[in-house]
Amino acid sequence: MKGWFQLIIDYRERLGLKHEADAATSVGIMRDFDNNNEHGTKIAKHYRKRVTERMNKKSLESEWVEAINGQEDFILDEFRRRGKEGKLAIDPAPVFWETALGESSKMVMFKFAIGIDLREKPKRLEKLIRCGKAGIEAFDGIDQHSLIFEWMPKFIRKFIPISLWPDYIKEQSELLDEIIEIVAEVKAENEQNENESSLISVFENDVKLGKMNHWDAIWTIHQLIIAGNDTVAISLRTFLINMAKHQEEQERIRNALKERNYGQKELKDCPRLFAAIYESFRYSPTVSESTPFHTITEDTTIRDMKFKKGDLIRSAIGAMSFHVGKEDPFKFASDRFLDENGDFRKYDASVPYHVGRRDCPGQILANIQLFHISKIILKHFRLTTSEMSVFQNLQEFENIYSGGKFTDADHYLPNLKENRVVFVPISDE
Numbered sequence: 156m157k158g159w160f161q162l163i164i165d166y167r168e169r170l171g172l173k174h175e176a177d178a179a180t181s182v183g184i185m186r187d188f189d190n191n192n193e194h195g196t197k198i199a200k201h202y203r204k205r206v207t208e209r210m211n212k213k214s215l216e217s218e219w220v221e222a223i224n225g226q227e228d229f230i231l232d233e234f235r236r237r238g239k240e241g242k243l244a245i246d247p248a249p250v251f252w253e254t255a256l257g258e259s260s261k262m263v264m265f266k267f268a269i270g271i272d273l274r275e276k277p278k279r280l281e282k283l284i285r286c287g288k289a290g291i292e293a294f295d296g297i298d299q300h301s302l303i304f305e306w307m308p309k310f311i312r313k314f315i316p317i318s319l320w321p322d323y324i325k326e327q328s329e330l331l332d333e334i335i336e337i338v339a340e341v342k343a344e345n346e347q348n349e350n351e352s353s354l355i356s357v358f359e360n361d362v363k364l365g366k367m368n369h370w371d372a373i374w375t376i377h378q379l380i381i382a383g384n385d386t387v388a389i390s391l392r393t394f395l396i397n398m399a400k401h402q403e404e405q406e407r408i409r410n411a412l413k414e415r416n417y418g419q420k421e422l423k424d425c426p427r428l429f430a431a432i433y434e435s436f437r438y439s440p441t442v443s444e445s446t447p448f449h450t451i452t453e454d455t456t457i458r459d460m461k462f463k464k465g466d467l468i469r470s471a472i473g474a475m476s477f478h479v480g481k482e483d484p485f486k487f488a489s490d491r492f493l494d495e496n497g498d499f500r501k502y503d504a505s506v507p508y509h510v511g512r513r514d515c516p517g518q519i520l521a522n523i524q525l526f527h528i529s530k531i532i533l534k535h536f537r538l539t540t541s542e543m544s545v546f547q548n549l550q551e552f553e554n555i556y557s558g559g560k561f562t563d564a565d566h567y568l569p570n571l572k573e574n575r576v577v578f579v580p581i582s583d584e
């Protein structure tokens with residue numbers, strides 16, 4: 156893991172770019188708190204606390220919901236145009252790569268992290284989206300070429316021409332440059348205006364208070380951008396595919412949304428929609444395994460399996476989801492996530508964001524995005540498809556996923572092979 160970040164730092168040094176930090180912070184952010192990277196561990200704990208505090212602020216939730224609702228016309232126009240008014244089946248994900256992260260104005264993720272309007276800076280927006288996507292692809296779908304580079308001793312690496320270095324290094328360096336510039340802008344703005352309008356402003360204040368340093372703030376924003384981009388886009392795509400494949404479910408959710416004229420403000424205002432989002436996570440997980448940054452904290456035996464303190468483990472999130480509820484696991488049935496009062500029901504085995512000290516710090520924001528963007532789409536479009544197979548057993552389940560080579564687009568997340576949906580405008584029916 157250290158190699159991944161160290162390579163970006165070495166690349167910048169080779170180009171003569173200023174870089175005071177070593178990879179400690181980023182490694183700490185991405186690895187278990189129990190390792191012996193003291194500075195990284197401290198910063199990882201601190202940044203997670205700050206992200207959670209900010210996400211839990213109810214006063215900010217309405218701002219994000221407003222930001223998403225502000226995308227309604229954009230989402231409507233995009234799907235009508237790309238899907239030729241309901242005549243063409245399209246892959247919805249590219250729209251979300253723009254909306255989940257960006258959109259023309261009030262991007263939710265960037266609004267949360269950066270707090271500035273990128274409408275007048277389309278080049279910056281394009282760069283953040285492109286480099287963020289390249290970051291997660293390189294991180295999760297690491298290939299031999301990158302591994303050899305990461306683990307080769309630095310004194311050998313310095314003789315290798317920069318043109319032969321893996322492409323993602325260049326992109327991650329570009330991303331860092333952009334973040335450095337944005338942080339400087341936010342800092343200048345904060346000097347005139349004391350309020351903490353974004354996570355960057357929060358971190359900037361922490362830098363002043365000595366709780367983190369400048370580079371910790373930069374690396375943390377880098378992590379959030381790469382982790383919060385494709386995950387939301389792919390989850391949205393999968394949810395829409397599941398809606399297109401399961402017409403009755405789709406209709407029931409639409410009816411529930413209509414009851415309040417699509418005015419639901421919070422997740423609890425439409426448990427049926429939230430249940431379907433969780434059923435979609437269960438039925439076709441976005442992230443099928445936790446990160447490998449968890450260690451056993453004391454010797455433990457579970458059934459006949461013995462784990463020793465310090466063992467590295469990762470959870471099979473996808474496999475666990477086959478143990479949620481009593482119903483057939485191969486059946487898409489969002490009712491399993493509703494209790495007898497019709498409220499959302501949780502399960503220990505349903506952990507799309509995993510659990511514990513390294514669980515996903517972006518989950519509140521992600522759920523808000525999934526809920527409100529889906530609501531807008533179901534309001535304006537009936538989703539259909541002719542090309543998707545429904546699976547009834549494990550083998551069929553595996554067959555509908557890409558299972559391809561690392562070079563396949565999107566291989567790093569378990570993606571459905573058939574992913575096109577027809578967006579039929581409801582007003583035109």
Ligand code: HEM
Pocket residue numbers: 184185186199203264378379380382383384386387390441442444445446447448507508509510511512513514515516517518520521522
């Ligand atoms: C539907 C969307 C998302 C899903 C399914 C998802 C899922 C996950 C999962 C399973 C992990 C690993 C947790 C573990 O191993 O314990 C994770 C980690 C992480 N996620 Fe998310 N995530 C999503 C969206 C986001 C967003 C929007 C952000 C940023 C705002 C984000 C930031 C992160 C970060 C920084 C980590 C690493 C945490 C650490 O190692 O301490 N994620 N996510």
